[in-house]
Amino acid sequence: MIYEHKTIQINGIDIEPGSSATLNLNLYQLPTKTIIEIPVYIYRSKKPGPVLLLLAGMHGDEINGIEIVRQLISREDVRNPICGSIIAIPVINIIAFLSGTRDLPDGRDLNRCFPGKKNGSLGGRIAYDLMNKIFPQIDFGIDFHTGGAKINNFPQLRCVFNNETNLELGKKFSPTFILNSPFREKTLRNEAAKKGKSILVFEGGESSRFDYVSISEGMNGCLRLMKHLKMIELNLPKNPTILLNRSTWVRARTSGLFHTSKINGSRILKDEIIGMICDPYGEHEEKLISPTDGYILGINNQAVINQGDALMHIGIE
């Protein structure tokens, strides 16, 4: 693939090949007149190559992704790529990050605000700025996420299997699992694909707490991809990758206390007992049965659960 090696221009600032820059995506005013800045870090080689976006903190409490990007851009080899360019946005949803919440103060999910509006809500404006200032500059990107509240995700990559570039890049990341995840309306991935940009989504760990296995898997995957793109010189062992065509959630049939001894990422068989729901009075126990052969991609860590709660996410080959 031949990459253009043009000047990157953001907010009227020219960032030439061989230089680096830190700038703000835009200035966003809060009700207190406080101005929120969203820093963007750019590292460019003199040698032509791909422009890779590293994006985290779309959901403010998903801090594993933020830590992955922090560790990546702390590295000398990432800051000085052999070819191409890195555009890193470690915390895109700074407002939610500051309040320790997933979503924006108006309750909006930033990842449902795309493609955004110039004069829209806060989420719409951030989405608009990403789509119009950053996306025209990049070739590919990785969007780092973490499981929802109390759900711990085994480190995994989400790709669209019927998009060849997307899946090929995913395989170079070499995670343990790649889950086929069709596009969803109004998400960054969907709108990026409409512009011909391939975005991989990494998921790992649980919101609001560090998961060091997920952090190192996310970082190593990114370094493997950068090595494949000839941006860095580093050899890391590859995981044997399992492709999962679809997934299903096992939900609680009754409310109660949820126990499982299953380990995230492990293989399970159809009709296997994968957990137990008990009432608090020692009178009733119900077995949680796997509906399918598969791999555990996420486990709900809540002890007290309600009927219908999602307890285990199972990926199916």
Ligand SMILES: [Zn+2]
């Ligand atoms: Zn997320």
